[in-house]
Amino acid sequence: MSRLDSYIRRMQAQKLCLDQAARMIGRRPGPVLELGFGNGRTYDHLREHFPGRAIYVFDRQLNPHPDCIPPADLVRLGDFRETLPRFLDEAPEPAVLIHADIGTGDKIASLRLARDLTPTLVHLLAPGGLLTGDQPMNDAELEALPLPEGVQPDRYHLYRRKA
Amino acid sequence: MSRLDSYIRRMQAQKLCLDQAARMIGRRPGPVLELGFGNGRTYDHLREHFPGRAIYVFDRQLNPHPDCIPPADLVRLGDFRETLPRFLDEAPEPAVLIHADIGTGDKIASLRLARDLTPTLVHLLAPGGLLTGDQPMNDAELEALPLPEGVQPDRYHLYRRKA
Ligand SMILES: C[S@@+](CC[C@H](N)C(=O)[O-])C[C@H]1O[C@@H](n2cnc3c(N)ncnc32)[C@H](O)[C@@H]1O
Ligand code: NI
Numbered sequence: 001m002s003r004l005d006s007y008i009r010r011m012q013a014q015k016l017c018l019d020q021a022a023r024m025i026g027r028r029p030g031p032v033l034e035l036g037f038g039n040g041r042t043y044d045h046l047r048e049h050f051p052g053r054a055i056y057v058f059d060r061q062l063n064p065h066p067d068c069i070p071p072a073d074l075v076r077l078g079d080f081r082e083t084l085p086r087f088l089d090e091a092p093e094p095a096v097l098i099h100a101d102i103g104t105g106d107k108i109a110s111l112r113l114a115r116d117l118t119p120t121l122v123h124l125l126a127p128g129g130l131l132t133g134d135q136p137m138n139d140a141e142l143e144a145l146p147l148p149e150g151v152q153p154d155r156y157h158l159y160r161r162k163a
Numbered sequence: 164m165s166r167l168d169s170y171i172r173r174m175q176a177q178k179l180c181l182d183q184a185a186r187m188i189g190r191r192p193g194p195v196l197e198l199g200f201g202n203g204r205t206y207d208h209l210r211e212h213f214p215g216r217a218i219y220v221f222d223r224q225l226n227p228h229p230d231c232i233p234p235a236d237l238v239r240l241g242d243f244r245e246t247l248p249r250f251l252d253e254a255p256e257p258a259v260l261i262h263a264d265i266g267t268g269d270k271i272a273s274l275r276l277a278r279d280l281t282p283t284l285v286h287l288l289a290p291g292g293l294l295t296g297d298q299p300m301n302d303a304e305l306e307a308l309p310l311p312e313g314v315q316p317d318r319y320h321l322y323r324r325k326a
């Protein structure tokens with residue numbers, strides 16, 4: 001499998017997990033958190049599948065595609081390790097979905113970052129809210145859900161906050 | 164269709180066209196030219212599907228993934244408008260395949276670039292050699308081929324140099 005094949009599979013896994021999350025959440029109200037803006041592609045996908053919801057964006061920097069500029073009041077710039085606890089202090093409405101596409105080339109650093117953020121992410125979620133992303137994010141308060149068909153177990157992850 | 168959906172379709176179109184080209188070329192000897200290195204994902208795909216062949220890489224700069232560094236003697240850095248005619252002057256072995264993934268955000272500039280390069284690309288191809296890429300590249304010496312199943316007509320292009 002080439003890097004092209006691998007990248008296609010990864011993006012299909014993202015798409016399948018986000019679409020599954022949208023189906024599971026349905027009309028239940030609440031905001032969505034997007035961790036890792038990158039090119040804004042998954043942000044655009046979230047806008048389409050979660051119309052009418054506040055989608056908060058977290059990243060060190062934003063280089064948005066012109067069609068894809070998030071409203072300034074929903075952006076939290078800076079390192080996740082600072083912006084997420086700070087956001088929790090804003091006492092925001094509990095999130096129905098957190099999408100954490102946070103990996104960099106450094107696999108170990110990516111795993112460590114996800115592990116360190118997970119408790120804060122759990123507390124940002126509504127009971128029954130969903131957490132999906134490219135890293136494992138295990139927690140006693142999270143239940144790992146079956147992945148959509150076609151997604152390999154190590155490629156993307158999906159959890160629900162226990163009610 | 165979101166930008167994520169669109170990007171998945173585009174990369175699937177690339178993969179399908181490159182795999183089709185590999186089937187059509189088979190064991191026929193000759194080099195491959197890769198125009199536009201980007202992340203090196205399609206370059207890696209070409210290495211896998213065209214093992215044992217020289218794959219020349221053309222781009223303004225290379226930021227290769229560590230697993231994916233082309234041999235220095237097969238790299239031609241600079242603007243395609245200069246490096247390709249210069250390469251023709253090297254009187255290289257005619258290419259069995261040219262992959263031209265050269266589009267930028269500027270649609271008109273991308274179309275113009277492809278149109279301007281096409282005569283040089285034709286002359287770099289062996290008779291019966293294939294040209295595939297993200298822009299239309301029409302020429303009297305090229306025959307447009309049917310696209311693989313699943314590729315939309317405006318998304319990727321495939322031609323054969325007339326024998
Ligand atoms: C894989 S990309 C996200 C791609 C995005 N989902 C898309 O569809 O284009 C990861 C992003 O996370 C950001 N990031 C990684 N670690 C971070 C950290 N500790 N704090 C803030 N942002 C971080 C990077 O800047 C990058 O934009
Ligand atoms: Ni807790």
Ligand code: NI
Nearest residue numbers: 282285286304
């Ligand atoms: Ni001619």
